[in-house]
Amino acid sequence: MQKHSSPNIRVGLSLLLSTLFIGCGSSAESTKSETPAFTPAPTPTICSTSNPLVIVSASDEGSLDNKGPLNAIDGDTTNTSRWASNGIGKTITFDLGEESTIRDMNIQWYQGNLHQYHFAIHTSTNNLDWTSVLSDAHSSGAVAAFEWLELVDSSARYLRLTGSGNSSSALNSIVEVQINGCGSLAPQMNSSPDIPTQSSIDMSLWDNEGGNPLVGNDYVFDALKAQYVSPNGSGWRHELKIKKDLRVAMTEVDETFYANVSATLSVGAKLIVAQHHGGDTGTLVKVYIADSRESGFIDSVANNGIFDVYVRLAKQDGSGETKHALGTIQSGDNFDLRIINNFGYVSVSAFDQTVSQNVADSAGAYFKFGNYLQAQDAATLSNIENSADWAQFYQDANITQSEVVFSRVNYTRLFEQ
Structure with missing residues (x-):
């Protein structure tokens, strides 16, 4: 034009x-x-x-x-x-x-x-x-x-x-x-004025996988305790996900998710803490916490107790994913996480970093957050496909802690353009 x-x-x-x-x-x-x-x-x-x-x-x-x-x-x-x-x-x-x-x-x-x-x-x-x-x-x-x-x-x-x-x-x-x-100067503006002081989400929007995570005013997810198995999964889950009858294409909704995320994890653990999932088995946005050797991040060293926090975004043209480092934590640390889906244009913010791109769309897409503990070897990056073998894998890898706490959670969605 x-x-x-x-x-x-x-x-x-x-x-x-x-x-x-x-x-x-x-x-x-x-x-x-x-x-x-x-x-x-x-x-x-x-x-x-x-x-x-x-x-x-x-x-x-x-x-x-x-x-x-x-x-x-x-x-x-x-x-x-x-x-x-x-x-x-x-x-x-x-x-x-x-x-x-x-x-x-x-x-x-x-x-x-x-x-x-x-x-x-x-x-x-x-x-x-x-x-x-x-x-x-x-x-x-x-x-x-x-x-x-x-x-x-x-x-x-x-x-x-x-x-x-x-x-x-x-x-x-x-x-x-x-x-x-x-003239009269405006007061200092909060760089994140929408950060809530306590959790505020409408639970009627969500289904849970692995049991209700609400503990007091926080949402506590522990995949090792929940041991929830979903079709096509790659590890135990404990998550909240948008109900099936509320799912729409990414380009049809404006969503904002905020939480302070605290993770107590065993060395070598790898998990997804938030994602936009396609209507099929594809994932459009994935936010990871991982102590693995996967390259391209800040640490990228397996089993050293330093967890890379990063995001993968599905390219709009369907040709694959982009991956972006956000920061690192150790077990017990916390960080602020914000994910915005602005009618298909996604921004993910953490550690004073923001990455944005138009992502692939999918009818019936939905947002979910919690703890999806991967059954993947931190050093070889090989996946354990059979869910019957997951318990033995976690035991052999000495993964005994996988608690993720989401505090001050806020989720909003708008369908008008």
Whole structure:
């Protein structure tokens, strides 16, 4: 698709960490470009240049159900909290509460890696008379995180974005907005505002394999105790999985899973702790904890008590998998894990690492988490195929501990696009 030219715009991916500081560049003359120029976030500076400003409220001309304007300023950067309005010329207006110098902003577009949004931005001191600070603009269509926009400097209290739909439809949709300049500074933003303080999942969505894992407010999985055997399996399981009548293709659902994962494991153990499974026997996303010699990870040494945490993602074209190292733990350690399926675009985060790609789809795909203890020799990587031999294998390998505890678990899903 032909990309529109973008006068006076620089778009850059800015990853939201503990506090997001944005520098200021002077306005440039209008240029014509087939592809938006990506630039790194400017060097952090004091308020005499540009910093995040307080946004006291937001309003619009009408939005879709449960996708009102306040969702764009609530600090929640997950797709479940977003503003959405359908139609060319729909607006969302942000009120800073006082007149400030507005210089640039950050926008996280809904499914920004899949759609290119078209828009214009105006500012005002009185919410009546408007000055253009960015016209005929479009998002990159390449990233699902924050994009940085340079604006014409203006003294204003209000900022209005007018949407002209996206490359696929007339939908305008924003996950989160930050406005930057000089004025009342916004408080520090949590880099993971959706991290729960305690577990919160709807158990009616799940079937269990190996018994109910809920212990107090945590979910405790022990495959050695449960000894659950499933068809086509490669080891004992103890897991929760989405019920069969709720399973849909990856491209039909927006899911977010978060948990703090603690693992007490014997040397040489290898297990899958979370996965998206296809409707058949194929697996689309697999997150492992493994003390094996499999190459390509941080340790990749068998039976030394250092467990690689990594993810395998099925390629969208079905040609195989990609594998990515996330970090390492020892028995008793814990780490934060987040998995997002954004209508087929999957992001897996742990140890301050995030890997993302469009994955293969499958009708009737479903998410599951827990403890799938592999019957695989850590040194030779040979599998024990016969389930009748698994007990002897674990005994011979001296694998006597396999407890995985999921704390502060949160799972959400959304079917609307």
